[in-house]
Amino acid sequence: MSWTRGRTLGRGSSATVSLAMHRQSCEVFAVKSAELPRSKLLQREQSILSLINSPRIVGYVGCDFTNENGQLLYNLFMEYISGGTLTDAIRDQGGCLHESAIRSHTRAILEGLDYLHSHGLVHCDIKGPNVLVGHNGTKIADLGCARWVGEQAPAVPIAGTPLFMAPEVARGEEQSFPADVWALACTIIEMATGRPPWPEVTDPVSALHRIAFSSDLPDFPNFLSEEAKDFLSKCFKRDPKERWATQELLKHPFLGEECSVQVNLKQNHSCTSSTSPTSILNQSFWESMESDTETEVETPVHMSNQLVLVSSSNSPSEGIRRLIRHISSFSPTPSLPDWSWGEDWITVR
Numbered sequence: 001m002s003w004t005r006g007r008t009l010g011r012g013s014s015a016t017v018s019l020a021m022h023r024q025s026c027e028v029f030a031v032k033s034a035e036l037p038r039s040k041l042l043q044r045e046q047s048i049l050s051l052i053n054s055p056r057i058v059g060y061v062g063c064d065f066t067n068e069n070g071q072l073l074y075n076l077f078m079e080y081i082s083g084g085t086l087t088d089a090i091r092d093q094g095g096c097l098h099e100s101a102i103r104s105h106t107r108a109i110l111e112g113l114d115y116l117h118s119h120g121l122v123h124c125d126i127k128g129p130n131v132l133v134g135h136n137g138t139k140i141a142d143l144g145c146a147r148w149v150g151e152q153a154p155a156v157p158i159a160g161t162p163l164f165m166a167p168e169v170a171r172g173e174e175q176s177f178p179a180d181v182w183a184l185a186c187t188i189i190e191m192a193t194g195r196p197p198w199p200e201v202t203d204p205v206s207a208l209h210r211i212a213f214s215s216d217l218p219d220f221p222n223f224l225s226e227e228a229k230d231f232l233s234k235c236f237k238r239d240p241k242e243r244w245a246t247q248e249l250l251k252h253p254f255l256g257e258e259c260s261v262q263v264n265l266k267q268n269h270s271c272t273s274s275t276s277p278t279s280i281l282n283q284s285f286w287e288s289m290e291s292d293t294e295t296e297v298e299t300p301v302h303m304s305n306q307l308v309l310v311s312s313s314n315s316p317s318e319g320i321r322r323l324i325r326h327i328s329s330f331s332p333t334p335s336l337p338d339w340s341w342g343e344d345w346i347t348v349r
């Protein structure tokens with residue numbers, strides 16, 4: 001396929017996403033590119049995306065290799081979603097969304113998760129920055145962390161964003177369908193408050209510790225309806241076996257009747273935007289990461305930026321390591337993952 005690269009749409013930890021245009025048809029699409037030697041994860045994402053087809057998941061278009069400025073690149077072509085991420089939409093609305101918009105996005109994400117789960121896939125990194133809002137509705141993107149349900153740690157490392165991790169994931173035990181449901185509830189908190197759950201913790205290290213080993217649950221935003229709070233309570237079960245599955249949640253009264261995913265993003269809302277250090281604008285608090293003990297052991301030289309082992313003792317990465325060592329010292333689970341900490345909205349793999 002002959003195509004032209006356009007402007008950059010976004011940069012993740014593993015790849016750069018650009019606008020692209022098919023030279024013959026002038027059709028526009030998005031291309032996610034990584035240097036070939038560092039494209040293993042992108043190729044894995046392609047292998048998953050090429051097998052699925054849902055209006056709630058960003059569409060697969062194709063893939064190729066290009067030589068650009070002396071660099072050999074692996075390119076994954078996807079449907080272009082013009083409206084930006086859900087996090088962008090929250091920010092554009094002043095830091096939080098009206099409940100009707102939250103309901104609409106939640107239904108769309110849940111339908112996408114239901115599709116993935118029914119096909120044996122766990123997304124593993126549901127959060128606002130990985131949800132795209134377009135004219136055709138809200139869609140789940142970035143399947144770079146996704147895994148087949150049978151693939152578990154240590155064979156496939158734990159992945160995701162610490163503040164969105166379910167207790168069993170934070171403990172390094174398992175990452176299956178219920179973990180996506182927990183992360184969906186965290187994304188509802190994000191939509192309602194403009195910040196991740198656990199706003200009172202001052203750093204992600206404490207959050208991970210609390211998620212893993214306390215009996216606490218994230219606070220439910222006060223202004224939400226009783227239905228919304230009940231929905232959250234079904235997702236925020238610390239025991240993954242008690243957490244509701246996507247099929248059950250789709251019938252929950254909070255979602256009501258089938259509603260359009262086209263939400264009016266200009267609606268007035270009664271919630272107040274956060275000004276805390278953990279507001280949606282403070283990206284450093286939102287960083288995602290992924291353990292890759294095997295890769296780190298076997299390949300100390302990184303495959304992608306997020307695998308660099310940060311040596312500064314003041315770095316968040318080192319902080320996470322200290323946390324893990326700390327947790328390990330009294331955890332009943334000895335095989336906790338080894339974390340790295342990235343720089344921006346990146347998922348460390």
Ligand SMILES: Nc1ncnc2c1ncn2[C@@H]1O[C@H](COP(=O)(O)OP(=O)(O)OP(=O)(O)O)[C@@H](O)[C@H]1O
Nearest residue numbers: 010012013014015017030079080081142345346347
């Ligand atoms: N299909 C798309 N259409 C429009 N923009 C997109 C599309 N896919 C990705 N983007 C933009 O590019 C950004 C990075 O994409 P993506 O999250 O897939 O990259 P990544 O390297 O996997 O990121 P992460 O660090 O979270 O793993 C997104 O936040 C979004 O702004």
